[in-house]
Amino acid sequence: MAYSEVETIRKTLPKTALTDLAKEVVKRVANNLRAPIPPELRPTSAQIDELCQALLSQDPLAAIGLIEQAQRKGFSYDTLCQIYLAGAAARLGEWWDEDQLSFYKVTIAASGIYAILRTLRLQRTLPAQDLRRSAIFASVPDDTHTLGITVAADMARDRGWDITLLTGLSHDALVEEVENQDTALIGLSASGKRVLPAVLKLIVALRLCKPKARIMICGRLAAMDLHLDGIVGADVAAADFDTAFDYMEKMMNTAPRAP
Template identity: 55%
Template sequence: MSRSATFDRQMLETAFSEIDAVHRSLPEATLSTLAAEVVTRVANNLRFAVQPDMVPCLDEIDMLCNALLSDDPHAATAFIENVQTKGSSYETLCLLYLTVAARRLGEWWDNDDVSFYRVTVAAGRIYAILRILRMERPIGVPDMQRAAAFASVPGENHTLGITIASDLARERGWDIDLFVGLTHDALVETLEQRQPALIGLSASGRRSMPALTRLIVALRISNPNARILVCGQIAAANLALVGLTGADAAAHDFQGAIGHMERLLDLPTGRLI
């Protein structure tokens, strides 16, 4: 619990701008789904025993919520910086302050104390903070070699491609767990239990974008250490998947995917004999 939570202020504010741009481009139904995903999963993400003196007071949480809801994105940045000056660890910041704030926002949303629009803004900023803290957090190279989980995005009917890709990867020495046909919640729960170092997600086209984005949002919260690779025809659709969804890489063909897999796990390239 001793890792310090550090981030680059400019990087965080850039992430806020990106999230706001995405926010303006998505339909209301998709925004609502993504906001609910962030708020619900972060609110239930406290997984360590909390010492009484670590628990932020209600006034602090209300201040954080109001900063996240503010028209001024600098307000949330300033609050996070202030918490960090007190020596808060990554776990304290991500799994305590943001967890309790997400619960509070959920209550305000349920009670209609804040508008739908403002909650989606706040949820996007929570997601941006988690993404940036994850990038700044030291993450060691996984112990396992050439192991990954492949999954089709929920709702996908075309799973032959990812099945073939799994077989081809196994021929190259990869240990692949393949998941197809699972619902969103079942897939997230399964991957959360297994905690693979690398997750490959297959989607066939633009129509899968809402389900793909929702899935990556959930996995960024449930599997914060995982590298996420998007594969399939959607990767050839010029949708800026890496920036838009938070994926680490995207590839539309098998050779490109294998190259990204080896790079993301910092492995030597080339086929295993």
Template identity: 40%
Template structure:
């Protein structure tokens, strides 16, 4: 369990503001049913979190505090919920405390209010954007170890995508260039997220053949940002041309528009990220 730290060490207001803006932008360019899918993804994935084995039980916040947190997440004040998180950190809460005893119960409570029609669709999407932004603003210190020298990546088609030839060819191309490529094709959403979470890759390449895959891509990237430690995500395929506004709003680390630039972009992403990992301080116990 992480030692208590001050809010300045573990909560980045700049990341919170950036993530809030990007998630709001994403919701503005997705159809309503896709927004609902992404909102459900965030709430259900967070609500399902449980205390890691062996972790000491802490004093949970009161029911009143959780209600205040939920109301802050849906209020007109954009920073109200973030302040609650920062105040908890300042009083000695750990990152795991915030995840397991504040945000996860709040997600369950919001889900119940939504089911009971006590929240509007707009309030749910607002709360979802703020929860996701808080998660992005927290430094969990669970970075993967610096991997071996060989460049490696996991390539996957977006769930529901049936056009796989281009990604197969890309995988073969990179393997000939000496990359260690894991290829995942045709997996449904949950199976793909579970497979990637287990593999814990540094670099993930997602591909889709057109705008039809935009909702699935948005949901997938949100899920990966919540489950994979510090992933670097690149998006390729015809979707980059047909739905560039949606793809950009999902905030991937880069976009690939043709094979000629793919190797340069992925090599830059890999080398830059590994350099940052090598320079990072050792994670705190």
């Protein structure tokens, strides 16, 4: 499923937007590389190269096969994400900077990395969370239509939610702000198709830095039947206030809570 969603994006977006998405995946995943790494968990240079070549191949299952082999050897989720995939992303980034990879090849590899991360996330058994009635509402970078998200934040507060409202931030500043906060829900407001590339890039970044959080797309873009609740991994697209608040309440009522 994750591979088909990413392939849909590659066929839909212009080359410049795809380049931004590919750079976002490679940069975010490569930045997850942790040091020092225990020797028994450190992949060899040959293993990293093998994973990179699998990600660059036309076979969407080649790379996931290597990840499954690593899982059978006992590699944990954190090891796979923070060491194995991060190492491959860093290597791909080096090849890209050195012009050893074409744009087309890089988008294939980035699509593979992101699809694997989404697959691993879906497979992962997460501990019960102590979810509070808190959420982050944010306007998409470069979207000047912030009245709707401001009104939504006030309405959610009237319903007993603790809302952090973020508007007017650049992509990196917004991701950093969200990454430093503990939240179960991120609501993103987007006014139309013009900001679709920025929305997709932002979802990718948030999925990588906040894998446990749910992402809700709001605003006029959510009403355009673009299947944003599937592409790139948004959890729901809410075209109006009632739909958004119904989802938030349902999320709270069905989510497991820590004892």
